[in-house]
Amino acid sequence: xxxxxxxxxxxxxxxxxxxxxxxxxxxxxxxxxxxxxxxxxxxxxxxxxxxxxxxxxxxxxxxxxxxxxxxxxxxxxxxxxxxxxxxxxxxxxxxxxxxxxxxxxxxxxxxxxxxxxxxxxxxxxxxxxxxxxxxxxxxxxxxxxxxxxxxxxxxxxxxxxxxxxxxxxxxxxxxxxxxxxxxxxxxxxxxxxxxxxxxxxxxxxxxxxxxxxxxxxxxxxxxxxxxxxxxxxxxxxxxxxxxxxxxxxxxxxxxxxxxxxxxxxxxxxxxxxxxxxxxxxxxxxxxxxxxxxxxxxxxxxxxxxxxxxxxxxxxxxxxxxxxxxxxxxxxxxxxxxxxxxxxxxxxxxxxxxxxxxxxxxxxxxxxxxxxxxxxxxxxxxxxxxxxxxxxxxxxxxxxxxxxxxxxxxxxxxxxxxxxxxxxxxxx
Amino acid sequence: xxxxxxxxxxxxxxxxxxxxxxxxxxxxxxxxxxxxxxxxxxxxxxxxxxxxxxxxxxxxxxxxxxxxxxxxxxxxxxxxxxxxxxxxxxxxxxxxxxxxxxxxxxxxxxxxxxxxxxxxxxxxxxxxxxxxxxxxxxxxxxxxxxxxxxxxxxxxxxxxxxxxxxxxxxxxxxxxxx
Ligand code: SF4
Numbered sequence: 110x111x112x113x114x115x116x117x118x119x120x121x122x123x124x125x126x127x128x129x130x131x132x133x134x135x136x137x138x139x140x141x142x143x144x145x146x147x148x149x150x151x152x153x154x155x156x157x158x159x160x161x162x163x164x165x166x167x168x169x170x171x172x173x174x175x176x177x178x179x180x181x182x183x184x185x186x187x188x189x190x191x192x193x194x195x196x197x198x199x200x201x202x203x204x205x206x207x208x209x210x211x212x213x214x215x216x217x218x219x220x221x222x223x224x225x226x227x228x229x230x231x232x233x234x235x236x237x238x239x240x241x242x243x244x245x246x247x248x249x250x251x252x253x254x255x256x257x258x259x260x261x262x263x264x265x266x267x268x269x270x271x272x273x274x275x276x277x278x279x280x281x282x283x284x285x286x287x288x289x290x291x292x293x294x295x296x297x298x299x300x301x302x303x304x305x306x307x308x309x310x311x312x313x314x315x316x317x318x319x320x321x322x323x324x325x326x327x328x329x330x331x332x333x334x335x336x337x338x339x340x341x342x343x344x345x346x347x348x349x350x351x352x353x354x355x356x357x358x359x360x361x362x363x364x365x366x367x368x369x370x371x372x373x374x375x376x377x378x379x380x381x382x383x384x385x386x387x388x389x390x391x392x393x394x395x396x397x398x399x400x401x402x403x404x405x406x407x408x409x410x411x412x413x414x415x416x417x418x419x420x421x422x423x424x425x426x427x428x429x430x431x432x433x434x435x436x437x438x439x440x441x442x443x444x445x446x447x448x449x450x451x452x453x454x455x456x457x458x459x460x461x462x463x464x465x466x467x468x469x470x471x472x473x474x475x476x477x478x479x480x481x482x483x484x485x486x487x488x489x490x491x492x493x494x495x496x497x498x499x500x501x502x503x504x505x506x507x508x509x510x511x512x513x514x515x516x517x518x519x520x521x522x523x524x525x526x527x528x529x530x531x532x533x534x535x536x
Numbered sequence: 537x538x539x540x541x542x543x544x545x546x547x548x549x550x551x552x553x554x555x556x557x558x559x560x561x562x563x564x565x566x567x568x569x570x571x572x573x574x575x576x577x578x579x580x581x582x583x584x585x586x587x588x589x590x591x592x593x594x595x596x597x598x599x600x601x602x603x604x605x606x607x608x609x610x611x612x613x614x615x616x617x618x619x620x621x622x623x624x625x626x627x628x629x630x631x632x633x634x635x636x637x638x639x640x641x642x643x644x645x646x647x648x649x650x651x652x653x654x655x656x657x658x659x660x661x662x663x664x665x666x667x668x669x670x671x672x673x674x675x676x677x678x679x680x681x682x683x684x685x686x687x688x689x690x691x692x693x694x695x696x697x698x699x700x701x702x703x704x705x706x707x708x709x710x711x712x713x714x
Contacts, residue, residue: 139680139682151563152605155566159692164697164701165696165700180563188566189564191564192564238603238604253628254605254606254631254632255606256632257632260692263696263700264699302551302598303551303597303601303624306624336627480560482559482560482563482564499555501553502556503559503560504555504560508556508578
């Protein structure tokens, strides 16, 4: 263990102690934690059968369960339609009224965030690996599978091994064209896809404290790509201001102790940092964007969407770059807001018009092209510039297709150029 | 649960993520018998048709990274995989596997001592996995008690079922005593 070697507790330990009703917990210990919020998307359809097989008669607390349909909206295959139907039926039978069905839909993590379903101190679980995003609320939020979700619905708790924590402290200021996405790509590049496996990542430092909630969401979202169990930022005034009008239940703000023990501490300074890009076929294959730009990587598709980067701030920034420009010939540019709320904002602000007139396809809110099962599928020899979080083989379709992960602004710049481009060359 | 498992080995590299185990286009498939036809389509295309029940998978580091899709261990279980042994696992895959009653064992260094087609013998009691073809072996720490109890129950569904049943019995008894 590095750090102050004290007997203090990290944020993750404090939240898990609260969840298990213990004074304190130590890494390695196995606890039973009470769940504050359980979220399901289409994968939750697989929760229904085990829930019944368990002989469960009711959901432990219907007010703590959120269902959000997001991967196939509206249903694009018969299989997806069946999943939706299973969920609708289950929700009706089990009195699960917090159901974000087609029409009020959005990517599950964004639905949790913008409606205040996860608040400081919570233990939140979801049937999706990027549930980590909600750690930005100062919560312990993590992904589980659908069978485990069935047990959570039945009992309201689950077993967890208390993870060790990694502290990532960031200082400095972002230069022009550098965003929270570039920072998290740089971090994934350094920590690697297994570097935080089974661990909790706690972001802190002067830069993190200045980040807005949307930026913190982006940062915590991609802790999943380091293998982490959870990623989090301690709650502060920014968190409280964001949550106060929307919080669905009481907050229990916790902070790590000054002498908390961390397995590893990473100190970063973002002064002078370049925009970043993760090249095929791993999110940790990260290089400075200008280096890749010099190689003239032609793209066939650009995607501005996903739970990582499709909030109103991302789309506004993209639209500002797009204004007066055209999507390059031969490029399909897909823009998908993260929720219906964000879609409505885009409508009001003329963002849909800007993208559509430029030749982009502006879709309804959903996971869209992010996962290769719905739309925007890539053919084997194709390349895509994407604001999403994964570029494994086959992630967006053909296993040979190449995905480059970058900030929303860099995606728009690339859509305009027809090859991977630096947003700083515009404006 | 058998304490000694012996089977034919299929090896896989490192960072085999869930997209390579069962790709995104099959996520609307619920039937495990349909899923198993597409298992490892990207990572090991010959597996689906060439494997037999009882086979053992030996993988490198970070097996099962990526999404939370339970289709991955489910497809493997449907294909009759007796155990998956890896240098290390991604956490959600590991949980999902154990919850479904699919034996997953983390054994650092295991990938280096196996090639496809060799025979592995796993002894859960002594914590050792042996390559019966070459005689080489590696040991692993005992499987934690709570995981073992999950595996022995045949997975989480059965474990919770018993717990709920016990709870109802207590409630009924308490009611009767009143
Ligand atoms: S947007 Fe992509 S990463 Fe996010 S929940 Fe949807 S499929 Fe998963």
